[in-house]
Amino acid sequence: MTSTRAQPRSLFAPAAFVLAVLPACAGGYDSYGEVSSAITCDVSQCGSNAAELNSLPIGELHLFPGQNTGEVSDWGARVVGFSAPLAAPGGPAGYTMSVVRGRLRATKGSTVLMGAALVGSRISVEDASIDPPLQADLIIHDHDTQMSWTTGAYPAYPIDRYVFITLDHRPVCVDAADTSANNAWAVLLSGERYSWSDKAVIDAGPAAAGWFNIACEDNALYEMKFQGYDPEPALLSLPHTTANERQAALKMITADYCGTGYSFTETGTSLHWLNDALWSDNGAPPASSFEAKWGPTGALCLDNPRLATLAEIASECDLPPPCSEYAGAFEWQTENPM
Template sequence: MYKRTYHCVIAAALAFAAACDQGEPADAADDEVALRPYACPTWKCGFNSAEVNGRSIRELNLDGAANGDGVRIVGFLAPAGLLGNYRLEVEHDALVARNPSGQTLRGAQLIGATILVQGPGLLSLPVPITVLGYQEIDSWAEGAPKVPTYALLYPDLAALLGLRNVCSGNLLDTLASAATVIGGETYDLDDKTVNPGRSRWLTIACAGSAAAKMRLLGYGPQSSATTPAQRQATLKMVTADYCGGGESYTQNGTEVHWANAEGTVAPETFAELGELEAVWTEDGALCLGSPRIAGTLVDCGLPSCAGLSLDEGEWVTYAAEP
């Protein structure tokens, strides 16, 4: 059985399910490209990359090594009233905390827990990031378990109520401002590539980001049997990186339909499929038919998709019926 999905997503182009994209502007034959409007749900059109005080916490090291912005984890505090020297870990693409006695906190048990991070410089003070909410949402893949998500907030005197969400920057809807977690892997946003084998690193993937969509599509490195090549193909597809060099050819609000080789993701039964857009591999589009944004001109020579199918790639995408 396929899991039927309808997505309005940021940076579209994954499989046979329908989605709405957001990405870098595409080169188009005309200055104006008409896009049909869609109301994008929380996890389909997303928020900014996870940040604290303007510094990225999208990638964090569990052992305290600094990320590319110089931010590192300097401590972890269990929810109030719980003692026992808990340490933060990531298992099956979910946060857990474990103490030397073997006691483990996971899921809603982590509400109230605090991750202390610190930026570069001797005068930088630790900033507490609190797990304010927890929710499990449906995966977009047939047969996959629910996906854990976390509302993460930190103090900011200039923000509403003195708190700011690491993803959305406001408190108007804390659950909508949630993130999922990916363990043992990071992602190059410029090249749209996977950095596997980073066992003590975690990625905080805000709702609507390409990494969060990859996780929801059932391609988490710890929570699935997928390979780095399959996950990279997914990132290329989500971001419409046709040429494979990192340039995204999609815009927010662009509808696309997708399906994967495993058969766990397929279009809605009511979906109106247009022409085949592309067959996707870890190197980008194997071929290019009808781009998801009409009139798009790409900076590489790609063959026609005539005679090709999902058998040749990890994903296949179709433009929406005009």
């Protein structure tokens, strides 16, 4: 039952020449389940988890400094161009795109576009896994800010979100709870690379320079950013976490108890989490059962799995000890709302 990496798949539909970026990767990763389940607890009291790190084949992209192009990702995707909105100062041409601390910006001389000023911009992406390569555009259709899920020492702060669509108005991200919606949001995470199959950080800091992820709502990277575990926080005053701490967040969100990359959950399953520093807490449910404590290798102790059975988890790895027998350090603890 060990996890295997999904094979890179085509990003484009050749007949229509449009991006095939709907979350069709769900079956590509080993996991307990990836069909959205109803959230039975108010989000202010428990929130929910995710079965996948990122559901987009184009999720990871790269930019060379000062250029509108970059390296080819493991999925065969490469940025090959950028144009600003038609109403941009001086016209849409001549702007250079960059992702700085998880925020998209476009620069031409002394002019810098960010946030809502980028709505209407086009990011041209090429599928280099096909010969000859195919190209299509991601259009920034909308922008807003949403408050983080942090508290205490780090009061909630705004995070930039974007809606991306294709030229034929297909959404890049789809709301798992409402697949007919055309406005599912995404966030950007920069300065870190991930193994989506292992649900692990593989490069951080200088080794990941130029790389960024487009993470859809309902995916673990999206949730990790809102929990305050952003690899490159927008401001120096915001939480700064280590790669191991962020990996612990990914293991916790995806119910990767064994640390093998196997998710024993379904996207949308209710969950209450609290980090050891007490500044990332999504509220206390009225009643709950204790689930686990978490570190970068998965569950450090385990009482009541959120969805799977102990027997199912034992088929993947040796079970962690009960939490009554664990007195060591941890990054997160989780509860199952009842």
